[in-house]
Amino acid sequence: MDHQKWWQVKSLFVSLMFLSSLVKGSKSYEDHESLENFLCKQVNKEIVKPRTGVFYNISLPSNYTGIKVRVVRLRAASFFVRGVSFSLFNIPPHVVPQPNRKRMTILYENLGNWSSHYYNVPNYKMLTPVFGFTAYTSSESAFLDDNEKMNFIIEGNPIKIRFSHVGLHAKNDTPICVKFSDDGSVEFKNMTKPYVCEAYSTGHYTLVVPSHKEKSENQRFNKGLVLGFVIGFVGLVVLVLVLVALVKAADRKRIRKFERNSEGGEPFDTFWIGETKLPLASMIRTQPVLENDDFAHY
Ligand SMILES: *[C@@H]1O[C@H](CO)[C@@H](O)[C@H](O)[C@H]1NC(C)=O
Ligand SMILES: *[C@@H]1O[C@H](CO)[C@@H](O)[C@H](O)[C@H]1NC(C)=O
Numbered sequence: 001m002d003h004q005k006w007w008q009v010k011s012l013f014v015s016l017m018f019l020s021s022l023v024k025g026s027k028s029y030e031d032h033e034s035l036e037n038f039l040c041k042q043v044n045k046e047i048v049k050p051r052t053g054v055f056y057n058i059s060l061p062s063n064y065t066g067i068k069v070r071v072v073r074l075r076a077a078s079f080f081v082r083g084v085s086f087s088l089f090n091i092p093p094h095v096v097p098q099p100n101r102k103r104m105t106i107l108y109e110n111l112g113n114w115s116s117h118y119y120n121v122p123n124y125k126m127l128t129p130v131f132g133f134t135a136y137t138s139s140e141s142a143f144l145d146d147n148e149k150m151n152f153i154i155e156g157n158p159i160k161i162r163f164s165h166v167g168l169h170a171k172n173d174t175p176i177c178v179k180f181s182d183d184g185s186v187e188f189k190n191m192t193k194p195y196v197c198e199a200y201s202t203g204h205y206t207l208v209v210p211s212h213k214e215k216s217e218n219q220r221f222n223k224g225l226v227l228g229f230v231i232g233f234v235g236l237v238v239l240v241l242v243l244v245a246l247v248k249a250a251d252r253k254r255i256r257k258f259e260r261n262s263e264g265g266e267p268f269d270t271f272w273i274g275e276t277k278l279p280l281a282s283m284i285r286t287q288p289v290l291e292n293d294d295f296a297h298y
């Protein structure tokens with residue numbers, strides 16, 4: 001194989017690896033951002049005159065079946081004094097929403113069977129759907145101002161998330177709390193009580209356990225795949241080189257023999273390739289050497 005051909009094969013191999021990594025790469029985070037934008041618009045569209053302190057179910061179009069959304073509008077002052085408890089989330093008193101506004105809206109999400117579509121924790125398995133709570137400022141004109149998120153400053157006890165409400169099947173491993181931040185990063189924390197996580201900010205939460213089995217099986221599979229490919233490829237190259245060398249050696253021997261014979265007057269077709277003199281038969285034999293076209297089909 002000449003240098004150029006080798007380079008072509010190598011770059012093909014590299015681009016194959018690159019393509020496979022692209023297929024496995026994640027798209028989740030931007031997806032979730034656009035889901036959130038969509039949910040905010042849906043809330044404002046569906047509930048025009050919200051009553052303060054009432055939890056509303058937001059119905060979603062059928063392409064989001066499985067996701068549950070609840071919203072509530074609160075007076076910031078009463079939120080600070082009383083906190084608010086809903087579903088898994090217990091927000092105690094003395095949590096200060098920022099920026100300082102008269103009203104706020106909390107949007108609760110249960111991503112249900114869509115959780116792993118939007119979020120994943122590499123090497124861990126999610127035990128529960130992803131639950132989220134996000135706070136927005138609220139005005140007369142809109143249930144929530146989707147461009148003004150609120151942050152929480154915890155002055156007293158932290159927020160508690162009780163996953164005991166969710167059907168759980170952790171067998172041997174102790175679950176670990178996970179928070180997905182707005183920037184897409186993942187934070188781990190131990191549970192403070194069985195199936196209870198503490199939170200210091202709004203965001204999206206779930207429980208995970210290490211995915212021993214999936215991980216090792218997956219890795220073994222991937223390793224096996226790559227190894228198999230490399231071994232097969234190297235083997236093929238070596239085989240081709242050996243075959244070429246054998247054929248050349250055999251031909252050289254035969255040419256010498258034929259040359260000796262032809263000195264005796266017998267006619268024989270020979271070709272010159274580079275500096276090697278080859279008989280016609282060997283030309284036909286050396287033709288099926290590795291062609292790039294075969295690789296392009298993978
Ligand atoms: C909201 O939906 C839940 C079930 O998903 C139901 O139990 C609850 O009554 C609904 N609330 C309202 C106000 O419709
Ligand atoms: C779902 O449908 C709504 C319109 O009903 C559309 O605005 C939205 O982009 C769709 N989302 C996805 C993920 O298909």
Ligand SMILES: *[C@@H]1O[C@H](CO)[C@@H](O)[C@H](O)[C@H]1NC(C)=O
Pocket residue numbers: 065066113114117
């Ligand atoms: C979630 O489940 C619903 C049916 O309950 C289905 O229509 C929807 O396609 C599922 N979503 C995903 C991402 O699998």
Ligand SMILES: *[C@@H]1O[C@H](CO)[C@@H](O)[C@H](O)[C@H]1NC(C)=O
Pocket residue numbers: 174189190
């Ligand atoms: C979480 O708990 C494990 C033991 O279950 C312990 O080894 C680890 O240090 C703890 N992590 C934190 C951040 O407390």
